[in-house]
Amino acid sequence: xxxxxxxxxxxxxxxxxxxxxxxxxxxxxxxxxxxxxxxxxxxxxxxxxxxxxxxxxxxxxxxxxxxxxxxxxxxxxxxxxxxxxxxxxxxxxxxxxxxxxxxxxxxxxxxxxxxxxxxxxxxxxxxxxxxxxxxxxxxxxxxxxxxxxxxxxxxxxxxxxxxxxxxxxxxxxxxxxxxxxxxxxxxxxxxxxxxxxxxxxxxxxxxxxxxxxxxxxxxxxxxxxxxxxxxxxxxxxxxxxxxxxxxxxxxxxxxxxxxxxxxxxxxxxxxxxxxxxxxxxxxxxxxxxxxxxxxxxxxxxxxxxxxxxxxxxxxxxxx
Numbered sequence: 001x002x003x004x005x006x007x008x009x010x011x012x013x014x015x016x017x018x019x020x021x022x023x024x025x026x027x028x029x030x031x032x033x034x035x036x037x038x039x040x041x042x043x044x045x046x047x048x049x050x051x052x053x054x055x056x057x058x059x060x061x062x063x064x065x066x067x068x069x070x071x072x073x074x075x076x077x078x079x080x081x082x083x084x085x086x087x088x089x090x091x092x093x094x095x096x097x098x099x100x101x102x103x104x105x106x107x108x109x110x111x112x113x114x115x116x117x118x119x120x121x122x123x124x125x126x127x128x129x130x131x132x133x134x135x136x137x138x139x140x141x142x143x144x145x146x147x148x149x150x151x152x153x154x155x156x157x158x159x160x161x162x163x164x165x166x167x168x169x170x171x172x173x174x175x176x177x178x179x180x181x182x183x184x185x186x187x188x189x190x191x192x193x194x195x196x197x198x199x200x201x202x203x204x205x206x207x208x209x210x211x212x213x214x215x216x217x218x219x220x221x222x223x224x225x226x227x228x229x230x231x232x233x234x235x236x237x238x239x240x241x242x243x244x245x246x247x248x249x250x251x252x253x254x255x256x257x258x259x260x261x262x263x264x265x266x267x268x269x270x271x272x273x274x275x276x277x278x279x280x281x282x283x284x285x286x287x288x289x290x291x292x293x294x295x296x297x298x299x300x301x302x303x304x305x306x307x308x309x310x311x312x313x314x315x316x317x318x319x
């Protein structure tokens with residue numbers, strides 16, 4: 001019995017046990033492929049391929065994503081490219097938008113469909129890193145015979161979802177390799193790298209969504225750099241990354257209602273009517289900083305007399 005035939009039989013036997021699906025995300029995906037997408041593991045099928053027009057349209061709809069991910073793709077490829085890996089950036093529909101790969105490996109990856117314009121959903125090609133990460137909305141690693149199709153059992157891949165500025169699924173970032181010497185431990189290391197890069201792309205997308213905003217880092221135990229609030233000049237929260245939403249229990253409704261960043265961060269404030277005084281004190285300190293402490297220049301910038309400036313500084317204890 002060939003390896004491909006043995007794999008197909010194992011998929012059928014395992015996926016038919018409901019108890020196995022409940023305990024294994026991989027088996028749950030296999031069941032989706034069979035029951036929902038009506039795929040067969042022995043099929044010799046390649047990923048769906050968009051037409052030139054469809055691919056161009058998909059890229060146009062993801063212009064910001066591609067731009068904000070480009071530098072991170074280059075950085076990640078410098079780390080993993082020499083290890084026989086290729087990178088794919090897809091949209092939320094599993095369409096490969098951008099790719100990084102070594103020229104010497106292009107033939108093999110192109111034959112597998114790891115190429116721009118291909119569609120890597122579960123419906124297209126069964127259980128795989130990109131499609132399963134999108135379906136489950138979580139990072140996944142698919143090691144060789146964990147793939148649904150027998151044709152893909154020599155492929156290993158690890159994928160992390162990418163969220164937009166509202167925390168919604170927007171894209172996926174994948175590392176794939178056909179190397180025979182790759183181990184599950186090695187794939188776990190690649191998984192960590194792809195999650196880090198996905199988080200950085202999320203941060204880029206978030207910053208691009210709120211030009212001119214001030215960004216405040218939210219204290220968290222993991223991926224602190226990705227837990228951000230976008231705050232306007234009045235200290236009101238404009239947006240929050242998924243990590244920040246989870247840490248602070250925020251949602252769209254609470255943000256839209258108008259939420260001071262200090263309230264979101266539970267910063268201690270004196271509620272005895274001092275907010276206006278604090279705002280005035282902060283304004284005086286800012287303008288004095290800009291004028292290097294020159295009171296006359298600061299008064300001119302504020303449109304008040306030097307005497308009024310001195311009175312305000314005394315009343316608000318600004319030195």
